[in-house]
Amino acid sequence: MNGLRTYFLETGQLSLFAFRYFKEVFKMPFETKELLRQCFLIGNKSLFLVIVTGFIMGLVLTLQTRPTMMDFGAEAYMPSMVGIAIIREIGPVITALICAGKIGSSIGAELGSMKVTEQIDAMEVSGTNPFKYLVVTRISAATLMLPVLVIFADAIALLGSFLVENVKGHVSFQLYFGVLFEHLEFSDLNPSVIKSFFFGFVIGLVGCYKGYNSKKGTSGVGLAANSAVVMASMLVFIVDFIAVLISDIFYNL
Amino acid sequence: MNAADNDQKILIEIQNVHKTFGTNAVLNGFNLKLYENENLVIVGKSGSGKSVLLKCIIRLLTPDSGNVLVLGKNIPELKQNELDKIRTQVGFLFQGSALYDSMTVRENLEFPLRRHPEKLIGHDVDTLVKESLQSVGLEHTIDLLPEELSGGMKRRVALARTLILRPKIILYDEPTSGLDPITAKEIIQLILDIQKKYDTASLIITHDMDTARVISNRMIILIEGRDYATGTYEKLSKSEDPKIKAFFK
Amino acid sequence: MSKDQSYIFRLGIFVTFAAILLTAGVYLIGENQNLFGSTFRISSIFSNVSGLQPGNNVRFGGVNIGTVEKILIVNDSTLRVEMKIDESVKEHIKKDAIASIGSDGLVGSMVVNINYGKGNAPTIENGDILPSYSRLETSDLLNTLGKTNENIAIFSNDLLNIAENINKGKGMVSMLLYDSLLAIEFRQSITNIKTTTAYLNETGKQLKLIADQIQTGDGLLGTLLKDTSIMSRVDGVVSRLEESRFYDQLDSTMQNLQLASSKISGFSEELNQLTLDLNDGKGTLGVILKDSLLAEEFKQTLKNLNEGSVLLNEDLKALRHNFLTKKYFKRLEKEAKKKEKANN
Numbered sequence: 001m002n003g004l005r006t007y008f009l010e011t012g013q014l015s016l017f018a019f020r021y022f023k024e025v026f027k028m029p030f031e032t033k034e035l036l037r038q039c040f041l042i043g044n045k046s047l048f049l050v051i052v053t054g055f056i057m058g059l060v061l062t063l064q065t066r067p068t069m070m071d072f073g074a075e076a077y078m079p080s081m082v083g084i085a086i087i088r089e090i091g092p093v094i095t096a097l098i099c100a101g102k103i104g105s106s107i108g109a110e111l112g113s114m115k116v117t118e119q120i121d122a123m124e125v126s127g128t129n130p131f132k133y134l135v136v137t138r139i140s141a142a143t144l145m146l147p148v149l150v151i152f153a154d155a156i157a158l159l160g161s162f163l164v165e166n167v168k169g170h171v172s173f174q175l176y177f178g179v180l181f182e183h184l185e186f187s188d189l190n191p192s193v194i195k196s197f198f199f200g201f202v203i204g205l206v207g208c209y210k211g212y213n214s215k216k217g218t219s220g221v222g223l224a225a226n227s228a229v230v231m232a233s234m235l236v237f238i239v240d241f242i243a244v245l246i247s248d249i250f251y252n253l
Numbered sequence: 254m255n256a257a258d259n260d261q262k263i264l265i266e267i268q269n270v271h272k273t274f275g276t277n278a279v280l281n282g283f284n285l286k287l288y289e290n291e292n293l294v295i296v297g298k299s300g301s302g303k304s305v306l307l308k309c310i311i312r313l314l315t316p317d318s319g320n321v322l323v324l325g326k327n328i329p330e331l332k333q334n335e336l337d338k339i340r341t342q343v344g345f346l347f348q349g350s351a352l353y354d355s356m357t358v359r360e361n362l363e364f365p366l367r368r369h370p371e372k373l374i375g376h377d378v379d380t381l382v383k384e385s386l387q388s389v390g391l392e393h394t395i396d397l398l399p400e401e402l403s404g405g406m407k408r409r410v411a412l413a414r415t416l417i418l419r420p421k422i423i424l425y426d427e428p429t430s431g432l433d434p435i436t437a438k439e440i441i442q443l444i445l446d447i448q449k450k451y452d453t454a455s456l457i458i459t460h461d462m463d464t465a466r467v468i469s470n471r472m473i474i475l476i477e478g479r480d481y482a483t484g485t486y487e488k489l490s491k492s493e494d495p496k497i498k499a500f501f502k
Numbered sequence: 503m504s505k506d507q508s509y510i511f512r513l514g515i516f517v518t519f520a521a522i523l524l525t526a527g528v529y530l531i532g533e534n535q536n537l538f539g540s541t542f543r544i545s546s547i548f549s550n551v552s553g554l555q556p557g558n559n560v561r562f563g564g565v566n567i568g569t570v571e572k573i574l575i576v577n578d579s580t581l582r583v584e585m586k587i588d589e590s591v592k593e594h595i596k597k598d599a600i601a602s603i604g605s606d607g608l609v610g611s612m613v614v615n616i617n618y619g620k621g622n623a624p625t626i627e628n629g630d631i632l633p634s635y636s637r638l639e640t641s642d643l644l645n646t647l648g649k650t651n652e653n654i655a656i657f658s659n660d661l662l663n664i665a666e667n668i669n670k671g672k673g674m675v676s677m678l679l680y681d682s683l684l685a686i687e688f689r690q691s692i693t694n695i696k697t698t699t700a701y702l703n704e705t706g707k708q709l710k711l712i713a714d715q716i717q718t719g720d721g722l723l724g725t726l727l728k729d730t731s732i733m734s735r736v737d738g739v740v741s742r743l744e745e746s747r748f749y750d751q752l753d754s755t756m757q758n759l760q761l762a763s764s765k766i767s768g769f770s771e772e773l774n775q776l777t778l779d780l781n782d783g784k785g786t787l788g789v790i791l792k793d794s795l796l797a798e799e800f801k802q803t804l805k806n807l808n809e810g811s812v813l814l815n816e817d818l819k820a821l822r823h824n825f826l827t828k829k830y831f832k833r834l835e836k837e838a839k840k841k842e843k844a845n846n
Contacts, residue, residue, distance in 0.1 A: 029368075040509040044516050110355075122351035122411075125311045126365035126418065127340035148520040155523050181530040182566075185557065189531060193524075 017209045021139055024132050031137050038141035042103050043148055053098050054153035057090055058082070058160030066168060075169055079176045080183035082161045087184065091154040092192045093240055096199035099146060100232035104207040107138050108228030111211025112221035120212070135212060139204035146200025147193055191247035198239050206232040261288040263322075264422050264454050265310060270319030271478075272305055279305045280316065281478030287422065287456055292448065294465040295458045296500060297475030303458040304348070306475070307424050310456070311345055312336060324421065341369050344415035344423035344453075348430055350407040352399040352414070359395045362386065362414050372418050385417040386410075388450065389443060405436035409443065416447065423447075425457040429464050441467050462500060474500060540589040541568065542628040546601035546614070548581045554603055554612040560585045562599075562616045567591045570614060585614060598623040601632040651758040654817060657810070658702075658765045664807050665772045691804055692773070694811040699770035701815070706763025708834070709756060 062082050069078055111134060114120050123130035158180065165171040207228045214224035265287035272280040279302035287293050297303045308314040309321055312328050321328040323339055331339065353361050362382045366372060373381065386392045389409040399407060408428065415423060428444060429437035441464055448455055459465055465472055466486050474482045474489065474497055482489060482497055490501050551573060560568040568587035576582050587595075598619030606613045616632065626632070 036510050036513060040513040040516075044509075044512055047516065114353075117349050117354075118347045118351040119353055121308075121313050122345070122347055122353075122414075123364070124313060125340055125343070125345040126368075126414075127337040128365060128368040129337075148517060151520045151523050151527075154527075177530075181527075181533075184527075184531045186528075186531055189527065 013213070014205070014209055017135075017212075018205055020131065021136060021205065024129070025136050025140060027132070031133050034133055035137040035140055038137045039145055042099075042138075042141045043145035046099055046102055046145075046149055047152060049098055049102060050095050050149045050153045051156050053094060054091065054156040055160040057094050057153075058086060058157030058162075059164055061085060061090060061157075062161040062164040066164070076179070078165055078169070079161070079171070079179040083158060083180040083184060084188055086157045086161065087154055087188050088192050089240075091157055092150050092196045092199060093236065095150045095153040096146065096196070096203065096236045096240075097233055099142070099149065099200070100203050100206075100236055101229055103142055104203050104228045104232040105225040107142075107204065107207030108211040108214075109221055109225035111135075111138075111208060112214035112224035115212060115214045116216055116218065116221055131212075135208040138208050139201060142204030142207070143197055143200040146203065147196035150192070150196040150199075187247070187251035191243060191251065195240065195243035195247075198243065199236050202235045202239055203232045206235060261291075263287070264289060264324060265456065266320075266322040267306075267310070268320040268322070270306075270309060270316045270321060272302070272309060272314065272316045278478055280309070283319075283475070283478060284480050285473060287454055289454055290448075290452060292445075292455045292457065292468050292470045293473065294469035294471070295456070295473045295475055296460060296462065296465055297458070299460060301475050302478055303460075303475055304426055307345075307426055307456070307458055310424060311340060311343055341365070341372065341418050342421050344418065344420035346408075346411055346415050346423060346425045346428055348427045350399075350404075350411040352402075352407055352411055354399045357396050357398055358386070358391075358402075358410050361399070361410065362417050365414065365418055369418060381417055385413040388416065388447065389413045405432055405439065408432065408436075408440055412443065412447065416451065419451065420453060422454050422456065425455060425459075427459055428457060429459065429461055437461075437464070444468060541586045542589055542592060543571065543584060543586055544595075544626060544628070544630050544632055545582055545584045546632040546634045547576070548583060548601075548603060548634050549579050550603075551581050551583060552603050552605075552612055554583065554614065558612050558614065559606070560587060560614045560616065562591055562595060563618065564615075565591075567616075583614065593625055595626040596621075596623040597626055597630060597632075599626065599632055600635055602635045648755050648758075650817075650820065651755050651762070654762045654814075655758050655765075657814060657817065658762045658769065661807075661810060661814075662765055662769045664803060664810070665769045665776070667803060687804060687808070691808050691811070694808065694815075695770070695773060698811045698814050699766060699773075702763055702766040703770075706760065706767070709759040709763070 062078065065082060066075070066078060069075055069081065111120070114134070120130045120134065123133060158177075162171070162173065162176045165176055166173070210224040210228035210231065214220045263286050265285065267283060267285040270280050270283045271278070283302075283306060285293075285295075285306075295303055295306065305314060309316045310323060310328065312321075312331075315329050324342060326335065326339055328336070328339065352358075353364060356364065359382055362385055363378055366378055366381060382395070383392060386395060389412055391406060391409055391413065394402060394406060394410065399410070402410065425444065428440055432440060444455065444457075445468065447453065455468075457464070457468060469486055472484060472486055472489055473480050476496055482492065482494070489497055492498065554570060554573060556570050556572055558570045559566045560570060568585055570583060571586045572584040574582040574584065583601075595616060596619045598621060600617045600619065602615050602617065604613055604615050
């Protein structure tokens, strides 16, 4: 009963937080410089991690599915099968989870420590809007950068998959990507790009929410970072599920 | 004191403020008046609600009831943009300095200034930043990060950041806490210098009676959420009330 | 560049690269769905689309030239398939081109195949409706072919029996020497048989050649698949069938044919022997002369043989018109004509 109460309370607060974001995001003045800085921190600084995991995912997925496809004598379908899996699901979700870990925790910890050391209060009392400066920029940056990271992850994962196909099945670059793009449709790409925006938004939102409302003391910071990761990862899957349902309506998958 | 009331302009007036956290009544009918060019020190035990009081003045917290008049405006009733205007006229020096640790000293000082261009009054940002740092004697730290500064230097930079908006009132939350006695003295001296230079009124909360003695024109003793006693340091130190006496041991 | 701007610069590089990747991806996908090139629309009417879906490929001679845009149910037995075709192939598709529905590999999705028309019809235009063929199972075609070959085998077996009978009843033939009508009939028969055997010999060779070519997998079958209008029906279906099964059936057919021709050649050898014997005029001719019953029987046999050879001729003619071999015979004729021309 108490758990349920906490859950509803948290959901309500998070919704209010999101509502406040939408209220402030279009309000002048814009913190453009900070937004760009956050884009840089979230985008460029996560790129290496995303590329490494993306590459390995492509590699592993291809290695794992290849024997089964060979049993069916359907090796020719490897590029399209793995490609569609990567574009539709693996790329966005793995990237989102990696970013939930990296971005979510760093935002949670940063804002948490700013809260604890009264930096957020300091901004507030100097007559500036810390929500706009800290939260809006971070959520916006995460929302904008995650799709970009997903594109990189997709590309690298496909490259990894191609390498396996090339080594094991002697599939040429042209053939691999020819077959892949023959089978790819916009109904594969569009929903995954769109849902990446939502993944980014959820990660930024939860990170900021947890950090911004972190409890006093250094343990509060740790807790903020930790719960930001847990909650963001969970929400990524929920958003993913909803996104699949919605794209099913639009594209009749 | 009544004569003084009539002569001087009241900058802050707190009337019968209550603030409760759960079942714990931190402020229970507190009253206060801060006059122009005055150093008012509020002393009280840790956890007696001094910080809560300070935060109510600037609406980091909202009192449950009572009026908080700052520069003639009742803070709890202000709209956000009116509040922001008042806030630029009230400086706040945090206990832990609260420097933005992802920014250099220069960026820390620029931060409020860039968001209130009306405060520039013809000067450019750079001049004001340097001038402000000069007045706390730390021009050489301009490109350092907060983590590279000592505790005392941080406190001074924080003061410079507060000063850059030229506030009429500065609220100090435990300005000497966590500092060694020598640095604490330097900070106290700095506060006095600044007050002279910029003509500000100061509201200082502390539990350190030495600080209170050096700095205060007037003192308020905060006990059980009320303004238990008001008066100069000398007057209060001679009080026979055991509760007041406990502070001067 | 100041330190301030260096991160913005790097962010710019980062976003630009992503934009390039995305644009490339979008372009490549879009190119496949003919979203960016200029296109035109044609449609075709089917009674059954076999699970064809919007977005499936349209092929012309095996090349992807467009996609299925819409499938409309016109009434209970008519489905209208609308296709979006790349503008650049417009000039190659004629109005009499034929659309059929096939499948792309064993487990692949369905495709619409557009096959070349026969004649020199004008070029197709936007909004045209192409004639369509409903699919025909390859197994049916192979069954027909197999039956034909079986008939030939049975028939040649019969011929062999007849020849053996003649061989056994050698003396009877001398009767011919006295019976002029019979002799004439017999001579005619022999000529018939001779032409037939020549024919069969040739056919046997040709069939062997066909079989060889089919086994090597190029040439004839390929040509057939591409060219004949009848084959257009089979086109999609054949590709779906497992190769080995197809070849097995063809193989057995060919074996039947070979068996038939070898039997026929054995038969003609025996006939040769018979004629030699007759020429020599030796043996038990006297016996035959006296046995009128035997002569009567022989007469009947010859009649049968005559009828048989006519049937065989017909059968061979049918073989000539058979879809698989027709083209080949045509080509032979052409080559023969060419040779004639060259000789002239």
